[in-house]
Amino acid sequence: MAISMGDLKKGLKIEFDGVPYKITDYQHVKPGKGAAFVRCKIRSFLNGKVIEKTFHAGDKCEVPNLEQKQMQYLYNDGETYQFMDNANYEQLGLSKAQVGDSAKWIIDGMTCDILFFNEKAITVEPPMVVELKITETPPNFKGDSQGGKKSATLESGAVVQIPFHILEGESIKVDTRTGEYLEKVK
Numbered sequence: 068m069a070i071s072m073g074d075l076k077k078g079l080k081i082e083f084d085g086v087p088y089k090i091t092d093y094q095h096v097k098p099g100k101g102a103a104f105v106r107c108k109i110r111s112f113l114n115g116k117v118i119e120k121t122f123h124a125g126d127k128c129e130v131p132n133l134e135q136k137q138m139q140y141l142y143n144d145g146e147t148y149q150f151m152d153n154a155n156y157e158q159l160g161l162s163k164a165q166v167g168d169s170a171k172w173i174i175d176g177m178t179c180d181i182l183f184f185n186e187k188a189i190t191v192e193p194p195m196v197v198e199l200k201i202t203e204t205p206p207n208f209k210g211d212s213q214g215g216k217k218s219a220t221l222e223s224g225a226v227v228q229i230p231f232h233i234l235e236g237e238s239i240k241v242d243t244r245t246g247e248y249l250e251k252v253k
Contacts, residue, residue: 069130070129072124072125076090078090081131086112086113090107091109091110094106103124107121108120113189115167131184136154137180138181139177141176148160148163150191166191172199173191177193179194196240196249197240198238199225199239200237201237202221202222204218204234217229219235227239227248237251238251239252
């Protein structure tokens with residue numbers, strides 16, 4: 068099934084020149100002279116590079132053959148990140164490049180979404196919100212509660228900014244898309 072220029076929108080997944088992309092930015096342009104066109108920024112699922120592409124009225128692109136599976140993260144053996152399919156218990160090893168920035172949010176036993184293109188794993192998406200324990204943060208000092216923030220290292224290795232009143236050993240919720248602290252886990 069082909070996607071035409073009028074169907075393009077932010078967040079849509081398309082295949083262009085045999086590569087799957089996700090539209091990250093979209094702008095419909097109607098110049099004073101000539102036909103309208105759509106200018107998009109698209110991110111490759113294969114290497115993460117963002118390119119700018121202009122689509123005109125007759126241009127078409129395909130729907131990519133993408134499949135998403137939930138898999139459990141097992142461990143990192145130094146070279147690959149090992150995941151297990153929850154349905155059939157098969158293991159899959161992904162490289163550091165395939166896991167990318169998601170590595171800083173995943174811990175052993177966590178369930179992640181693995182994206183497959185033509186039955187080949189290409190990316191890992193951690194849950195949007197994760198609960199992680201703080202392993203290292205500076206101590207609180209009198210007068211620190213003025214609404215400021217301090218840095219904290221989480222059990223997954225990620226570093227986030229947290230309010231002063233949160234201490235080492237406590238668990239927090241973090242938005243993995245932005246890396247922002249959401250709330251303290253009670």
